Amino acid sequence: MEKIYRQHKDRLFQFSLYLTGDRQLSEDIVHDTFLKFANQGEMTDDIVSVKNWLFICARNLIYNHLKKKSIKRYIPVQYGPTVTAEEKLFIEQVLGQLLPEDRELILLREQQRYSVREISEMFELSEEAVRVRLFRIRKKMQKLAKE
């Protein structure tokens, strides 16, 4: 359990942070995700991909929260000194303007390095559908960057 926690906690936190923009909420999401995983007990042995399970769980928790609070767009992240001006501009003008479902997909693909096949398995979509969605999101991002 500790090994799994060490292995995935930072990635889960990063994913939650850039999806919600809320550091405290992201910590709670990571915490609740691992609690849910621990509560699975012996059933965790049947989970094919622990990484996928954790990300789907975190994603569902985030969507429940966004739905409860009626949040359609995210709250900007409070940046640390490590974020460059270019990154800050990108987060605010591009990533922050995407709808959560688009932001989630592009984060999984580019930030978390999920392959198209892994994303298609996670969301139970065809690979072609994932490719089309990624292309459309990139076109949106290009448009947002121009504005």
Place this chain on the structure above:
Amino acid sequence: MNNCEYFQRKMSDYHDDGRELPSDVLRHLKECAECSRFHSMLLSQSRILNNLPGEPRPNDENKKRTLLNRIWDAKLTVRLPIAAVFLLFVLGLYMLNAVGQHRRSYPDSQNNQNTSGLQELQVIVFSPQTASVSDN
């Protein structure tokens, strides 16, 4: 789908697969400024997203310990009641078994003892020899 959209879609797909762009796309990129801009954007945004810092949490070690403790507690809250029910079940079985054995081995002998006790009592009280002795 127009010509540029076709090439841009192809760039997006090749980027996702981590493959080198094919020669027809490369040729088109040299001629088309719009697709060239799309390609640059694709690469730069991918680089930024890939390098976005995962802001470290304050008191990370304490948080981790607390979380692990709470996970362990959560495990206990699930496992303890199951263990308690199982223990009660085993204890119940043992008790039933013990009572069953007791009933099987003692009832007849107890009845015999009682019967023999009564017989002895009858012998003492109503034995003619005893009566004759006491009469004498």
